[in-house]
Amino acid sequence: MPFRREFLWQKTKMKTNPNKITLNLNNNAEVNVNGFIAPIEYTQRNYHVDWDELANLKAAEPEKQYPASVFQAFLPPESVSVGDCWQIEEEGTLTLLRQLSPNPQLELEVGGVDSYGLWACLRAYNDAFAEILFRIHAEFVLKKGWFAPSQFAGHLVIDRVEKRVAAFKMHVPEATLNFDVRWRIFGDKRRAAGIGFCPQMELCTEAQDVLQDAKFTEAITKAEALHALMLRFYKAAQINWVSLEEALKMAPEQQKPIHAISINGPLLDESC
Numbered sequence: 001m002p003f004r005r006e007f008l009w010q011k012t013k014m015k016t017n018p019n020k021i022t023l024n025l026n027n028n029a030e031v032n033v034n035g036f037i038a039p040i041e042y043t044q045r046n047y048h049v050d051w052d053e054l055a056n057l058k059a060a061e062p063e064k065q066y067p068a069s070v071f072q073a074f075l076p077p078e079s080v081s082v083g084d085c086w087q088i089e090e091e092g093t094l095t096l097l098r099q100l101s102p103n104p105q106l107e108l109e110v111g112g113v114d115s116y117g118l119w120a121c122l123r124a125y126n127d128a129f130a131e132i133l134f135r136i137h138a139e140f141v142l143k144k145g146w147f148a149p150s151q152f153a154g155h156l157v158i159d160r161v162e163k164r165v166a167a168f169k170m171h172v173p174e175a176t177l178n179f180d181v182r183w184r185i186f187g188d189k190r191r192a193a194g195i196g197f198c199p200q201m202e203l204c205t206e207a208q209d210v211l212q213d214a215k216f217t218e219a220i221t222k223a224e225a226l227h228a229l230m231l232r233f234y235k236a237a238q239i240n241w242v243s244l245e246e247a248l249k250m251a252p253e254q255q256k257p258i259h260a261i262s263i264n265g266p267l268l269d270e271s272c
Helices: 068-074 090-097 222-230 244-254
Strands: 030-037 063-067 085-087 118-125 129-136 139-142 145-149 152-159 164-171 179-184 191-197 201-204
Touching (some): 030 068, 068 090, 118 222, 129 164
Antiparallel strands (some): 030 201, 085 118, 118 129, 164 201
16 A cells, blocks of 8 residues: 655656757668567456457567668657657557557557557667667557557667667567457447456567667666656656555654555556
8 A cells, every 4th residue: 555755746857968869760771570479378357268359369460671761750859868758650650560460559449548658768879879768558459349558668779870770679568467458249339348468569670689788978777768758658657655664654753644545457557
């Protein structure tokens, strides 16, 4: 049961260096991307067994080549500093998601008021590379329902010298439960809801270790970048939550009651 510290409601700013960089791609280059969807291992009501679309869910195209212009959607429209966030363009994102399933959408049928969003953050750069972390909320429209991952997280590494994509990965993070579904069992008259776990749903390039042992000119930690992205979606992330033990100690000291809530899933993604 969390206890909320007093806090000022204000825009959270990352500690960034004023140095700014501009990122571009050579649109004549091509990027080969592999797509994976592993068999679903669990659903709350066994939908992955009874619903054929879930039982046979797999990547629409296991391998596809894209022009680099598709990834331009992930780049900032102007110069940015480490820690800066910007919105990702929709069309490039949808083009990539169609490799996993043919009907992705960004306005979610499954989800809450914080569901919409496509955000990226510059995590690090040096003269050779720049790394962008991103978070996207999207779902797939199926013939008889909707499949909504908790989120698509990922990174994009840009070779600044050759202006090409050096590495890319967009995936659904592994968690105890990492997707929601809605199943139209009898047409539009009845929609059954469920939640489950898929061990792998991702798009990626072959190269992933291009930044191994890299020394950066400017950088923030991965955790800091992910937190900056989370703040673009959830106001709950601005609350400084404490453990029950701390709450029991703080309550009598501050002469404040403990406000307890009970939830059956995480506050900070779209699976619940």
